[in-house]
Amino acid sequence: MKKILIPAVALLLALPAAAQDWKDALKKATTTILDEATDGKLTQYALTGTWEYTGPGVKFEGEDLASGIGGAALESTVEQQLEKAYALAGIESGSGSFTFEKSDSTFTAVLGKHELSGTYAYDASTHDVTLRFAKGKLNLGTVEGHAYVSGTELLLVFPVTKLVNLATELGSRVSSLSTITALLKKYENVYLGFAFKK
Numbered sequence: 089m090k091k092i093l094i095p096a097v098a099l100l101l102a103l104p105a106a107a108q109d110w111k112d113a114l115k116k117a118t119t120t121i122l123d124e125a126t127d128g129k130l131t132q133y134a135l136t137g138t139w140e141y142t143g144p145g146v147k148f149e150g151e152d153l154a155s156g157i158g159g160a161a162l163e164s165t166v167e168q169q170l171e172k173a174y175a176l177a178g179i180e181s182g183s184g185s186f187t188f189e190k191s192d193s194t195f196t197a198v199l200g201k202h203e204l205s206g207t208y209a210y211d212a213s214t215h216d217v218t219l220r221f222a223k224g225k226l227n228l229g230t231v232e233g234h235a236y237v238s239g240t241e242l243l244l245v246f247p248v249t250k251l252v253n254l255a256t257e258l259g260s261r262v263s264s265l266s267t268i269t270a271l272l273k274k275y276e277n278v279y280l281g282f283a284f285k286k
Contacts, residue, residue: 132212134237139284141184141199144170145243147234147279170280178202179282186244186284195219199282202226210235217244234279240286245279 144167174180178200186197188208197204206221217235221228233246 129212131215131235131237132210135210135235135242136188136190137286138185138187139242139286140182141179141186142181142241142283142285143167144174145245145281145283146170147236147243147245147281148277166280174200184282186242186282204228233281242284242286243281244284245281248278248280 146163146166148163180200184197184199186195188195193207193209195206195208202225204221204224204226206219208220209218210216215234215236217233219228219231219233221231231246233244236243236245
């Protein structure tokens with residue numbers, strides 16, 4: 089496997105037109121491998137700081153769906169539907185951010201016109217993140233999900249039903265969400281949310 093992988097990576101890095109894309113892909117792969125090797129500690133350390141919203145996030149857990157071509161096609165379809173739903177809630181690329189503070193385990197977030205804050209807990213071994221939202225105009229309570237850092241990107245995802253509740257609370261009451269829910273009902277271990285970049 090290594091004999092095949094090393095020449096393939098070398099060849100891809102030599103292609104000038106796609107060099108940046110492949111460097112990004114290699115950086116993501118490297119951080120993913122290191123994160124797995126450290127039982128999620130890499131994500132725990134990289135999580136703190138400010139992340140800018142770039143688009144919807146989708147994560148399939150489980151080898152059968154995550155690695156297949158069908159999974160990639162489904163991911164693309166889901167991201168398109170989420171993008172429509174998020175836009176109706178005012179959440180678009182460049183219009184949001186998420187900041188995690190390490191010193192006091194607090195977070196602040198801007199999603200569209202909504203400013204949110206609270207405290208968080210992160211379990212490195214499972215990638216579980218628990219967000220406890222402060223009481224305000226929106227009563228979101230406690231939301232559990234997963235956080236993954238890959239390269240310079242953060243994926244903050246939640247179980248489908250939790251995300252639908254969150255997006256609806258933020259003001260997106262659209263058919264796109266019911267379409268997504270119906271589409272993903274038969275799949276287990278599908279998480280939806282937000283993608284960010286440092």
